[in-house]
Amino acid sequence: MRFPLALRAGAALDNEPTTREADVAERNTGGAVGAAGRAPTADRADAIRNVVLVGHSGAGKTTLVEQLLAATGTIQRPGRVEDGNTVSDFDEVEVRQQRSVNLAVAPLVHNGIKINLLDTPGYADFVGDLRAGLRAADAALFVVSAAEGIDGLTQMLWEECSRVGMPRAVVITKIDHQRANFDEALASCQDVFGDGVAPLYLPVITNGHVNGLIGLLTQKFYNYATGDRSEKEPGAEYETQIEEHRGVLIEGIIQESEDESLMERYLEGDPIDTKVLIEDLEKAVARGSFYPVLCTGIGVGAHELLELVTQGFPSPLEHPMPEITDLSGKPVNGIVCDPEGPLVAEVVKTTSDPYVGRISLVRVFSGTLRPDMTVHVSGHGLADRGHEDHDLDERIGTLTCPLGKHQRACAKGVAGDIVAVAKLSRAETGDTLSEVERPLLMTSWEMPDPLLPVAIRARSKADEDKLSQALGRLVAEDPTLRLENNAETRQLVLWCMGEAHTDVLLDRLAKRHGVEVERIELRVPLRETFGGRCQAMGRNVKQTGGHGQYAICHLEVEPLPSGGGFEFVDKIVGGVVPRQFIPSVEKGVRAQMERGVVAGYPMVDVRVTLYDGKAHSVDSSDMAFQIAGQLALKEAASKVPTLLLEPVDELAVLVADDYVGSVMSDLxxxxxxxxxxxxxxxxxxxxxxxxxxxxxxxxxxxLRSMSHGTGTFQRTFLRYEPLPPNLASKVTATE
Known part of the structure; x- marks a missing residue:
């Protein structure tokens, strides 16, 4: 791995305008330009870089992607493809809502290296797509706005990348914004992200206009004032600023060096060769222990960033392989990122196209994926969310490289690459694709639990007929969505990540699948129980001239401690109730308990004792005693108070120390x-x-509002407890 050429002393510079079109594109990509009908290709894993862009909404991730695409000639100008649609925000929801809600991949080629830029949503509601981007990438580019700073979600993701040792860099965008303050943004990055964050370039801004960048290692000024990139010596007025930041940068590099003598030499004032510093910097970036900071604005910084990505970030060969097992769960070792190795690929995103059908975004970890080949689909352990486990063979369709709405055909997807696969009708996000003769399974990445329940119902009978199929497609696309058909409340519940996630799902139901639904008030499944002991009689006597009904039973009911369930006690003596009808009484009692006696909620924690009754030799029957048992339970409810019980959960809330007081008070x-x-x-x-x-x-x-996006929680059912009388009366009144 080599570090950006622009940082190397005496490096040759490409002085061509970064926005020149066909000729620049052809030169940068080596002939494999990303025009609408042609896809960037790669035959070797070491010629691929997979980079995920992370940052809050509004930080400029999508704009940065488009700037890099334009700089390499993949598109003619930022924000547009040939049909006038934006490159990343191609989903119909994104177009209407003007925000990114999907993981989007934008492939380009620079200096013979294919770069797959993974643009992620900046909203916490779509963290599932963001985690998918982290899984598919080998390095992360944290995007921070010079005008807006860092949010809590970005900080949490930085910590997540730290735990897995993912190489990272920081890009401070919008340095030409009227409210931009590069120094404050840099200080914020160093404060929030911690040690090892240091700038490689400083912007030169005059009267709000970015004239160029100063390379701290080369001590050169890269001038963008005329629109073309040129190199010259920085003026004396920048000497103090360069020395201050350059000293911090060099000290940071030396601290990460494996050569312990460098620090002694540096402290003694000996000059350190720039080549040595660059080599140590390369190793630190690859280890994920040093994080260079770059900056971009309109027409500025794209070249430097592309050089960093292609020559500073690791290739897929240098990224650890996720754990792989066979279908029995036995670990499989020895698989590496090799185009000639066994096929191991993973579906990281699933979308639906109204014309093409289901499209799967696939990261190939080993082997080579080719059009029309048959693969084994395995996965994926999310049955509790409505995602069925898969163990089947499927024939894939064409392979493409997506760019906006364009699907540009490609001949293959080699180990390390990311491609889109058509016609995988059963595979879902998180599934593993492998060889039919050797099925394998990759350990799935951690997926957050959806914790916002939203009850819906179809708006019309026609919508109801189409709702099930449409929801099935949404569930296949989105592993953070959980579908629940609650038998107790008789409600269809979508468990979502947040309000924005809910809005997007309902929008897709309406616009993409033609199904109109409406939200309804969520019913929490309550329980009923008796508030005291009493005796009651159930009398079911009907004489109609023919075969009638005759059953009388005397019951004693009493409450049990919380969690006691249901007990039925038989104290019949003398055969007043024939033995064959005693189970009938219990069956009728159980049926009435399921329906409830006051508000229609199931009854729990009750002991029912059958101690007396009467029967008729002709008219008594199983059904007659079932009805008698039900009537007795209803009569008991009229004699003693009945209590409504509410479910109580244990919450484990993880929050920044600054918000602990607010969270505890709110709870x-x-x-x-x-x-x-x-x-x-x-x-x-x-x-x-x-x-x-x-x-x-x-x-x-x-919680998200209270903690500014930094709080998370888990919930676990504990028990049922009596609902306060004032709330119980409201529930009873509405039933």
Missing amino acids: SSRRGRVLGTEPVGTGRTLVKAEVPELEITRYAID
């Missing part, structure tokens, strides 16, 4: 009981509490 206001707190890592605290489910149906939204 208390939700009738919660805070159990305690414990520190987790640096600057984060885990708050545990018991909270009624009625109070946390929208907690996913409220």
Whole structure:
């Protein structure tokens, strides 16, 4: 791996305009330009770079992608493809809502290296697509706006990349914005991201206009004032600024060096050869322990960034292979990123096209994927969310490289590359593609739990007929979506990541699948129980002239402790109720308990004792005693109070220390009981509490607002507890 040529002392510079079209494109890509009908190609893994762009909404990720595409001649100007659509925001929802909500890949070629730029959504609601981008990439580019700073989600993702050792760099965008402050943005990056963050270039801004960049290692000024990139010596007025930042950069590089003598030499004032510094810098970036900072503006910085990506970031060969097993779960070792090796690929994103059908975005980790080949589909362990496990063979269709709405045909996808696959009708996001003769399974990446329940119903009978199929397609595309058909509340519930996620799903149902639905109030599954002991009689006597019904049973009911379930006790003596009809009474009681006796919720924690009754030799029957048991339970409900029970969950809320007080106060206001707190890592605290489910149906939204996007939580059902009388009366009144 080599570091950016622009950082090397005496490096030759490409002084051609970065926006020149056909000739620049042909030169940069070696003939494999990304025009609408032609796709960038790669035959070797070491000629590929997979880079995921991470940052909050509005940081400029999509704009940066388009700037790099234009700089390599892949598109003619930022923001446009041939049909006038934006490069990344091609989904119909993105066009209408003017925001990125999907993982999008933009392939380009620079100096013979194919770069797959993975543009991710900047909203926490779409963190599933963001995690998919992290899985498919070998390095991460954190995009920070010089005008807006860093949000909590970006900080959390930086920490996540740190845990897995992913190489990273930082790009400060919008340095030409009227509110931009590069120094403040840089200081914020160093404060939030920690040690090892240092700039490689400084912007030169005059009267709000970016004239160029100063390379701190080469101490050269790269002039963009005329629109073309040229090199010259920086003026004396920049000497102090260069020395200040250059000293910090060199010290950071030396601290990461394996040569311990460098620090002694540096402290003694000996000059360190730039070549040595660059070599140590390369190793530190590859290890994920040093994070260079670059900057971009309109027409500025694309060249430097492309050089960093192609020569500073690792290729797929240098990225650790995810864990691979056979279908029995036995680890499979020895598979590496080799186009000639066994096929191992993973579906990282699934979308639907109204004309082509299902399209799967696939990262090839080993082997070579070719059009029309038959592959084995394995995965993926999300059955609890409505995603069925797969173990089947499928024949794939054409392979393409997507760019906006264009699907540009490509001949193959080699190990390390990312391609789009058509006609995988069963494969879903997270599934593994492997050889039919040797089925394999990749350990799936961690997927966040959807914690916002939204109840919906079809708007019309025609919509109801199409709803099931449309929801099935949405579930196949989105592993963060969980579909629940609640038998207790008789509601169809979508478990989503947040309000924006919900809006996008309902928009797609309406516009893409032609299914109109409406939100309805979510019903929390309550329970009923008796508030005391009593005796009741169930009398089912009907004489109609023919075969009638005759069954009388006397029951005693009493509540059990929470979690006691149901007990049926037989105390019949003397055969007053024939033995064959005693199970009938129990069956009728159980049926009435399922339907409830007050508000229509199932009854729990009850002991029912059958102690007396009467029967008729002709008119008594199984059904007669079932009905008698039901009537007795209803009569008991009229004699003693019945209680409504609400489910109580244990919440584990992980939040930054600054928001612990607000979170604890909010949980208390939700009738919660805070159990305690414990520190987790640096600057984060885990708050545990018991909270009624009625109070946390929208907690996913409220916590995000309270914690500025940094808080997460998990919920686990604990038990049922009596609902306060004032709330119980409201529930009863609405039933």
